Amino acid sequence: MQEPKWLTWAQQLQAIAQTGLTYVQDVYDRERYEEIRRLSCEIVETYTNGPMERIEQLFAHDDGYATPKVDVRAAVFRDGRILMSREKADGLWTVPGGWADVGISPSEAAVLEVKQETGYEVKPLRVICVLDNRKQPQPPHPNHIYRLFFLCELVGGEALQETLETSGVAFFDLDELPELSTSRITESQIRLMFAHHEDPSRPVDFD
Incomplete structure (x- = not known):
């Protein structure tokens, strides 16, 4: 799914405004950058019909x-099947992951996400994909996102069928995937994870 032009323009205006507000010293220039930020939010509000307060929270904070x-994601396999969790937010399935936290490394964030969302303990083995959400078949998102995928080894723990964010945990074959939360993961990305699991010599996929 190609990102719509209006979202690309809004993201670029938001980036200009955010960076400008970081370094600006002149009060009149600050007002101009604040106006650019407001316009970027208005663009998103116009095309999504979302509430401005929520857009500003997601897009301009x-x-x-x-x-x-x-965003970090973990590919965890057992007996040739991939670990997935069901998101409470939309009732759909994804591989464990989420925003990288400040203060820990990307691989540590992946390990933490798996533990929090599924109950399993894993060991990161290697980076397998670094993907730009704008170039992926995913729904448009207010943010420009880099997604880092780690192949991880299952080392312990047990499944938690319910957490604050998830309501199910299971392992799936590639030919029997559940309905996916495509804002978080796509079938093509899962296929890449299976390809790396099956071929340890496969080079990192990127972009």
């Missing part, structure tokens, strides 16, 4: 130099 957000 960061400060500092504007960079993509980082």
Whole structure:
């Protein structure tokens, strides 16, 4: 799914405004950057019919130099099947993962997400994919996102069938995948995970 032009423009305006507000010193220039930020939110509100308060919370709350957000995902296999959890937010399935936390490394974040969402303990083996959400068949998102996928080894723990964010845990074959939460994961991305699991010499996929 190609990202719509209006979202690309809104993201670029938001990045200009965020970076400008970080370094601006002149009060009049600050007002101009704040206006650019407001316009970027209005673009998203116009095309999504979402409430402005929620759009500003998702889209215009960061400060500092504007960079993509980082999402980490863990590919965990047992007997040739991949570990997945069902999201309470939409009732659909994804591989464990989420936003990378400040203060820990990407691989540590992947391990933590697996533990919190499924109850299993894993050991990260290697990075297998670094993907840009704008180039993936996923629904448009207000943020520009880099997704880091780690192949992980299952080392312990037991399944938690319910957590704060999830309501089910299971392992799936590639030919019997459940309905996917496509804002988080796609079938093509899961196929990449299976390909890396089956071929340890496969080079990292990117973009």
